[in-house]
Amino acid sequence: MDHILELNNVSKKYKEFQLNNISFNLEKGYIMGLIGPNGAGKSTTIKLIMNLIKKDSGEIKIFGKDYKKDEIAVKERIGFVYDENYFYEDLNLLEMKNIIAPFYKNWDEEAFQKHIKVFNLPLKRKIKELSRGMKMKYSLALALSHKADLIIMDEPTSGLDPIIRNELLGILYDVIQDEEKGILFSTHNTTDLDKIADYITFINNGEMVFSESKDEIMNKYKIIKGGKEILTDDIRKSLIGIKEHNYGFEALTTNSVLLKREFKDEIIIENATLGDIMIYIVRGNK
């Protein structure tokens, strides 16, 4: 396995919040979505990977190397797209690029010019005059112009309309075509990932819920609907985030096959989206 990113039991404690034992791997050629509600620890995880904050314990390896000891070599090969603006607002795109490019040994001016053209970005416009979508695309153009093998994006789609989000997904598909690059992509907007993600890592309240291939997750978690009379204590135990209303209940389950066998036409089993899975698990059984 060629893991380009590896986290083993990474923890970080703050006064009010802690991230506990986060572990996952990303292989090259694949896209991983990092999901969870606001404040779950997605951005903290990404900041830890980028060494913007210090971890308390655990291990982070990027391209098989220690992310701190080989920080410069490792960062040369990471393309980072951040949700907040970290550019000088008064510069235009060209001027800002001229500041950033020299930091990278492998800066590829041709690739940059190509992306600017494809993304339709106005090089002479000041950064503060760009729309949100343009800023994200500019950020992505920079990230894709220094031969990076790992693209890390923190909430790249937040605040963007569905058309630009879809355009971004098309770009990401292009990035992984050569089988050499991997993408880690955090979002609370799970519809972006329903299609494109190969793996999903779900963090809730600082804890890992799962890190698995999306197809396995979709196969495992199903929505069950039925009448409240079947909700015995035992059945309740096999359901997640039960929501009862006057006429019945809805819940998430990993036991859909057994439940269907037992209750047959009394219940309905439906496919869940990533959004459903997130909602039911976060709700839990209170």
Place this chain on the structure above:
Amino acid sequence: MRIIIQNGLNQPIYDQIRGQIKSLILKGELSEGEQLPSIRNLAKELQISVITTKRAYEELEREGFIETVAGKGSYVAAQDKELLREKKLQIIEERLQGAVIEGRQLGLTIDELYEILKILYGEVE
């Protein structure tokens, strides 16, 4: 090559792809030695994940319909006897299905259809 993915079906997407490619091969629309799109290209075109197309290709490979050459890509495999048999069986099923549908429209029972089939079977040496 035509592949149409239907969302919200109980049949997983990888299985839809597997089934459709298999049927294209059986019908002869994809011929022996023909190159299939790469798993990443197919994922991009269909806007699904790479893992899903990979799984579909792996299943097709296991069933002997396609072959993958590392670093080169996947090709429609030479069809062996079993494959040919399956191909022919599928054609037979399709034709019988047509007969069954017509028979039902006429109100024939399965026994009456069976009688016809038995006579026909006996006639052909």
